[in-house]
Amino acid sequence: MDELQTFVKMLAEKHGNRRESLLPMLQALAERYRHVSGEAMAEVARELDLSTAEVYGTATFYSFLDTTRRGKYIIRICKTIVCDMHGKNQIVKTLEEQLKIKVGETTHNHKFSLLETNCLGWCHKGPAMLINDEVYSDLTPEKICQIIADYRNR
Amino acid sequence: MDSTASDTANEPVRPHPDQRLRRVDLIFSQYTRERYKVLKTVLERDSDDIISELIDSGLKGRGGAGFLTGMKWKTARETAGDEKYIICNADEGEPGTFKDREILTRVPRKVFAAMGVCGRVVGSKTGIVYLRGEYRYLVPELEKEIRVFKVYAEEYGLDFDIRIFLGSGAYVCGEETALIESLEGKRGEPRNKPPYPTSVGFRDKPTVVNNVETFVSALEVLRMGAAEFKKLGIQDSRGSKLFSVSGDTPQSGIYDLEFGLSLAKFVEEFGDGDTKAVQVGGASGFCVPRKKFHETTIGYQGGLTGISLPTGGSMMLFNSSRSMFNVLHNYLEFFAEESCGQCTPCRVGCQQLLKGIEAIKRGEKSADHLTTLLRLSDTMRLTAKCGLGQSVANSFASIVENFREEMIY
Ligand SMILES: Cc1cc2nc3c(=O)[nH]c(=O)nc-3n(C[C@H](O)[C@H](O)[C@H](O)COP(=O)(O)O)c2cc1C
Ligand code: SF4
Numbered sequence: 001m002d003e004l005q006t007f008v009k010m011l012a013e014k015h016g017n018r019r020e021s022l023l024p025m026l027q028a029l030a031e032r033y034r035h036v037s038g039e040a041m042a043e044v045a046r047e048l049d050l051s052t053a054e055v056y057g058t059a060t061f062y063s064f065l066d067t068t069r070r071g072k073y074i075i076r077i078c079k080t081i082v083c084d085m086h087g088k089n090q091i092v093k094t095l096e097e098q099l100k101i102k103v104g105e106t107t108h109n110h111k112f113s114l115l116e117t118n119c120l121g122w123c124h125k126g127p128a129m130l131i132n133d134e135v136y137s138d139l140t141p142e143k144i145c146q147i148i149a150d151y152r153n154r
Numbered sequence: 155m156d157s158t159a160s161d162t163a164n165e166p167v168r169p170h171p172d173q174r175l176r177r178v179d180l181i182f183s184q185y186t187r188e189r190y191k192v193l194k195t196v197l198e199r200d201s202d203d204i205i206s207e208l209i210d211s212g213l214k215g216r217g218g219a220g221f222l223t224g225m226k227w228k229t230a231r232e233t234a235g236d237e238k239y240i241i242c243n244a245d246e247g248e249p250g251t252f253k254d255r256e257i258l259t260r261v262p263r264k265v266f267a268a269m270g271v272c273g274r275v276v277g278s279k280t281g282i283v284y285l286r287g288e289y290r291y292l293v294p295e296l297e298k299e300i301r302v303f304k305v306y307a308e309e310y311g312l313d314f315d316i317r318i319f320l321g322s323g324a325y326v327c328g329e330e331t332a333l334i335e336s337l338e339g340k341r342g343e344p345r346n347k348p349p350y351p352t353s354v355g356f357r358d359k360p361t362v363v364n365n366v367e368t369f370v371s372a373l374e375v376l377r378m379g380a381a382e383f384k385k386l387g388i389q390d391s392r393g394s395k396l397f398s399v400s401g402d403t404p405q406s407g408i409y410d411l412e413f414g415l416s417l418a419k420f421v422e423e424f425g426d427g428d429t430k431a432v433q434v435g436g437a438s439g440f441c442v443p444r445k446k447f448h449e450t451t452i453g454y455q456g457g458l459t460g461i462s463l464p465t466g467g468s469m470m471l472f473n474s475s476r477s478m479f480n481v482l483h484n485y486l487e488f489f490a491e492e493s494c495g496q497c498t499p500c501r502v503g504c505q506q507l508l509k510g511i512e513a514i515k516r517g518e519k520s521a522d523h524l525t526t527l528l529r530l531s532d533t534m535r536l537t538a539k540c541g542l543g544q545s546v547a548n549s550f551a552s553i554v555e556n557f558r559e560e561m562i563y
């Protein structure tokens with residue numbers, strides 16, 4: 001068995017091989033492999049006795065279940081109105097300059113992906129962003145440079 | 155795009171020195187150092203008595219359609235089922251809302267205690283917190299708290315388990331039936347209602363879905379008694395409510411305010427002196443222009459009641475430097491992205507409204523086209539399958555009608 005198969009088997013054991021386990025399994029796959037690949041979907045489908053199309057349909061519904069490979073650190077910057085009002089564009093510009101990629105892209109070394117997302121629930125401290133599960137709020141271009149420098153060293 | 159950062163926005167939240175707004179401290183108050191004492195006291199009461207007290211208090215849902223919480227619990231109690239489920243809706247995706255996160259951070263015990271009470275009353279042994287993926291960092295702390303809850307529940311003879319289920323970035327999953335689909339491992343596509351979750355819910359079993367704040371408010375009612383609770387608020391809007399205040403305000407943050415405040419008073423307290431509009435209830439709520447501040451009261455029936463009530467408590471302030479076209483454009487992009495695409499009025503409608511206002515702005519369509527778009531939004535209100543598509547018209551019509559010039563020039 002290859003590594004992916006073993007991992008999917010382990011997930012099915014942990015969550016149970018029922019349809020209800022699909023989301024937690026896809027979430028775990030996305031976290032480990034930085035996306036849910038076609039092979040991963042097929043493997044999950046086999047394990048849960050679903051059609052691959054069903055798995056694909058479910059996976060692609062959720063914006064956090066990326067189906068293209070992302071970097072180790074996924075930056076999701078809020079583009080909803082309050083963050084937008086408070087300088088989100090400037091933050092995106094700084095991030096693009098720092099990482100030398102555009103929104104939607106991943107750095108060559110697969111360390112960072114830069115994405116936009118909808119309201120993160122930190123509007124009172126906007127602009128806000130997530131790096132994986134961590135929240136960063138009250139962002140300024142200076143703060144961004146600091147944060148990215150920290151992550152570069154991780 | 156006006157993206158100049160206002161200097162005040164990054165300052166820490168200051169407590170307000172002025173007491174004219176009727177502020178209360180129900181949701182975040184810590185009762186006592188004795189953990190779960192309220193739970194113990196409430197569990198000693200008769201379930202029918204608990205339901206009567208909740209109904210009598212007039213408590214309505216703090217997350218959605220403003221349904222009477224006591225009635226919801228009663229229906230689930232009276233519906234037969236070998237299994238029943240209690241779901242805490244912590245999806246909090248409405249733009250401008252951030253209070254449920256704060257509740258789960260500061261007083262998770264109140265949430266779990268209330269879910270336990272609900273389980274006892276309804277006859278359920280399983281509680282699920284549907285937590286949006288954006289709040290995943292909360293999980294370790296919440297799991298620790300769940301273990302504490304379990305210890306006390308066992309001591310009080312309450313057979314009730316709570317687990318957390320994580321969402322994955324989909325606003326529509328806050329809609330209760332989409333949430334249930336998502337829990338079942340499917341696309342978050344809303345179901346037809348009726349049947350309501352109280353009769354056919356998770357795994358087709360009777361299910362109570364309540365907002366995080368609703369659970370805490372229910373516990374408050376049971377702690378203080380319906381009579382005390384009813385002293386707060388006005389007419390059909392009883393008690394207090396958390397408001398998430400953001401936008402052009404020097405005091406953004408979360409405030410526990412009594413229902414019945416006039417928007418004029420609210421703006422006096424929270425505005426920056428130049429407020430031209432307040433969006434009440436998030437992107438799916440209503441935009442109130444300055445000239446209507448005085449005649450608008452915040453409550454379930456305060457003239458703002460539409461399909462989507464301002465129950466989420468999002469209050470976004472805009473000052474005169476803001477383009478209301480940009481605001482509406484941002485909302486429509488949000489809806490177009492978050493529409494589940496299941497029904498045509500919403501899937502196509504959101505796109506057409508967005509394209510329509512862009513075309514008018516560019517001068518490719520005449521201003522009269524706004525009338526056509528308003529008709530379209532009205533059709534969506536009537537024909538869309540769930541609250542998402544139905545409530546697009548709220549912000550669309552209230553912004554277009556009050557800021558028509560800004561849409562055109
Ligand atoms: C598109 C959409 C999104 C929703 N999002 C949420 C949400 O994030 N949290 C919530 O409590 N209710 C949300 N609701 C309302 C729920 O469907 C449901 O009415 C509510 O959770 C019931 O709880 P309550 O009676 O305690 O308010 C949403 C509704 C719609 C139509
Ligand atoms: S109204 Fe929109 S979100 Fe709701 S079911 Fe229809 S397409 Fe989906």
Ligand code: FES
Nearest residue numbers: 078083120122123
């Ligand atoms: S608008 Fe950005 S966090 Fe809410």
